[in-house]
Amino acid sequence: MKSMTVVVVGGGVVGFSTAVCIAEALPYCSVTLIADRFTPDTTSDVAAGILICSPFPDIPLEQQQRWFKETIDHLLPIAQSEQASEAGVLLSSGWQIHKELPADKVPFWSAFVLGFRIMTDRELKRFPDHKFGQAFTTVKCECSNYLPWMEKRFRKAGGQVVKQKVNDLQELSSQGYDVIVNCSGLGAKSLVGDSQVYPVRGQVLKVQAPWLQHFIRDGEGQSYIYPGMHSVTVGGTRQVDDWRLEVDPEDSQDILERCSSLEPSLSRARVLGVSVGLRPSRKNVRVEREMVLLGSRQVPVVHNYGHGGWGVTLSWGTALEALGLVRKCLHEMRPRARL
């Protein structure tokens, strides 16, 4: 008999990662995941899913390193197992190139990807507008496969999935959940009234170009080409506070021009589709717990949202952090329980 109940709000990569971590680590908890949108209709489905990131300004770098390392250490064995194609997790090698010397020639995650090194002059020759580059192998985690695979894993661990919009945390408290975990991404803006969360619109194209084997990412990620399992993702845009979910044909044209200047053969590639997602951005990702008065009850709420453009990259690491916070909440509620 399960003695404690935990509800996770969010059906994207952060919600499913968190729900799986909790359900697998705490078998005596009954875990329910609630979301109003599931794959293929989440922001996570739009992500290229490449593990790469820029640091958040006010979170200790060691903590961000740990999140990156935990995520790649979780995904690498999947990429190298017989589950790889079903889970949508693959290794991806390529180049990050810069027109100017970057502040961090060696990014904070360089030790966790494979074979990180500075590009040679010979390699840089094909990018005459670029002065500097980094070559490495990382993981690409394609959420259109990964999310259904994670859902199976969650159900196998006893988790339950409900499709429903949560208008107010009070609704969850009334249903008697012991702990609420908030992985609602951009939804946190209204669900918990967080005015620090804002959208950064991203548009990407999927093209057929099976001859491309290496990723190319230009500096700050304005333009990128990411070969994947069935197509190549080319992007992107970063439009701050832009809520438009519809495809902008001018953006598509601009993306194709920018990416073809990096990889001329793309001008011959067939476009398979175009998608738009709103990155759930925040100055700093929020992974913390608080007690919230809901009706007459003080209910522990663990937040895990605001990952911006790095939600896949940090998904497992921040999920483990959230699991630790859930454990603490349960400890405090049942001091004698063996948690």
Ligand SMILES: Cc1cc2nc3c(=O)[nH]c(=O)nc-3n(C[C@H](O)[C@H](O)[C@H](O)COP(=O)(O)OP(=O)(O)OC[C@H]3O[C@@H](n4cnc5c(N)ncnc54)[C@H](O)[C@@H]3O)c2cc1C
């Ligand atoms: C074009 C583009 C490319 C990207 N590429 C990458 C990349 O290569 N690597 C990378 O790491 N990241 C990338 N990202 C960023 C990544 O997509 C996000 O950081 C990540 O998807 C955030 O995941 P999430 O689970 O927090 O949010 P979402 O995927 O948006 O999920 C939020 C979930 O919460 C649910 N929800 C919200 N509010 C409520 C509510 N009130 N009631 C019920 N349910 C609710 C939603 O229905 C949804 O299921 C990219 C993003 C874009 C747009």
Ligand SMILES: O=C([O-])CC(=O)C(=O)O
């Ligand atoms: O920046 C990248 O390379 C991909 C990404 O995370 C995004 O578009 O948000």
